[in-house]
Amino acid sequence: MRIDRIRMDGMKDLAESRRRIDEIDARIAELYEERLAISGDVAEYKIANHRPVLDKRREEEKLTRLEAMTDDAFLRQGVRELFEQIMSVSRKKQYRLLAEHGMSEDLGFYEIEDYDFPSARVVYQGVRGAYSQAACKAFFREGCASMEPVETWRDAMEAISNGEADYAVLPVENSTAGIVTENYDLMMEYQAVIVGEQIIRIDHALLGLPGAKISDIRRVYSHPQALAQCEGYLRNIHPDFEAYSLKNTAMAAKKVMEDKDPSQAAIAGSINAQIYGLVVLDQAIQDIKGNETRFIVVSPKREYTSGAKNVSIAFSLPNESGSLYRVLSHFIFNGLSMTRIESRPLRGKKWEYTFFIDFEGNLREEAVMNCLQGLKEETEEMFILGTF
Numbered sequence: 001m002r003i004d005r006i007r008m009d010g011m012k013d014l015a016e017s018r019r020r021i022d023e024i025d026a027r028i029a030e031l032y033e034e035r036l037a038i039s040g041d042v043a044e045y046k047i048a049n050h051r052p053v054l055d056k057r058r059e060e061e062k063l064t065r066l067e068a069m070t071d072d073a074f075l076r077q078g079v080r081e082l083f084e085q086i087m088s089v090s091r092k093k094q095y096r097l098l099a100e101h102g103m104s105e106d107l108g109f110y111e112i113e114d115y116d117f118p119s120a121r122v123v124y125q126g127v128r129g130a131y132s133q134a135a136c137k138a139f140f141r142e143g144c145a146s147m148e149p150v151e152t153w154r155d156a157m158e159a160i161s162n163g164e165a166d167y168a169v170l171p172v173e174n175s176t177a178g179i180v181t182e183n184y185d186l187m188m189e190y191q192a193v194i195v196g197e198q199i200i201r202i203d204h205a206l207l208g209l210p211g212a213k214i215s216d217i218r219r220v221y222s223h224p225q226a227l228a229q230c231e232g233y234l235r236n237i238h239p240d241f242e243a244y245s246l247k248n249t250a251m252a253a254k255k256v257m258e259d260k261d262p263s264q265a266a267i268a269g270s271i272n273a274q275i276y277g278l279v280v281l282d283q284a285i286q287d288i289k290g291n292e293t294r295f296i297v298v299s300p301k302r303e304y305t306s307g308a309k310n311v312s313i314a315f316s317l318p319n320e321s322g323s324l325y326r327v328l329s330h331f332i333f334n335g336l337s338m339t340r341i342e343s344r345p346l347r348g349k350k351w352e353y354t355f356f357i358d359f360e361g362n363l364r365e366e367a368v369m370n371c372l373q374g375l376k377e378e379t380e381e382m383f384i385l386g387t388f
Ligand SMILES: C=C(O[C@@H]1C=C(C(=O)O)C=C[C@H]1O)C(=O)O
Pocket: 039, 042, 053, 054, 055, 056, 058, 059, 086, 087, 088, 090, 091, 094
């Protein structure tokens, strides 16, 4: 006997049940259309009276009232979820109407034809030969007015905010080690604007004095992070090397050049060989190949160009169930594709977070503006970190 033919007493016919569901859905759709149109009337009122779209109290009262219509716990939860969605779409319609009336909130960004990179003064953290300098060179490959090292990431931010420099280049993420948390925090503190990003392949090389051979080497110098990334190489291939930590990789190269001792080597980017007159004794010696770091180029000016393809934002949310889910609905509803999401603790607020999201788009696009409008109203604070 075929299972789908089983029909017990009292069981309703599938086709009949579905026909009734279709009927109900048609009624819901009709009522929904009517409801959305009235939501449009509410938007007109809000536009005329400069009222915000979101009215949390009204929404909560409505949900409570609707829940009270049934004693069944499952139904109550279902009604809440259904009406949360209905009201969320109703708000999204209102944001669109606001935008159509030119009432969108000013995001404080202005479009420019192009950046003036040739006359830009650029700063990076470290010393010459640092990976940050390689990132600068790759990003400003058409040239810039100056490219100077500063001691710390904070110094780089200070330089652009006090006008000593136009752009700072900072690492934000390594493909092996993850995000550089400090620079996310500095971005928020200084309210800097991302104008571009540059991914640099991080290949560590073993550098020695000209004429030195690998068999001469006894001591290696580098930054602890680089030594850690080459730990397997040092342990398995050169267990006889003694490793010493220095403040950065380029400094290690400088030391090897200055000491003129052929038994010393540095672990650093191969670019340091040219800078410090050394030779590459071994290439790409880090344990994980394809190691890359992403840098951002930041400016104090709230500018973007028409060619921008990414928007980077940060916002904080109340510590409530579903708050992130509700915010993300704006990306889905407006058909925007998110490329990154990170979170960092909100300073001074235990277990509350700032979220960092990158998505594809440009501030000129309607979908982007509608999404940002919703986020601006429905998050505690929202910052556009750049569009590049
Ligand atoms: C429609 C309104 O705007 C928003 C949407 C609501 C809804 O769809 O019921 C309720 C409150 C507001 O957040 C309104 O203010 O009444």
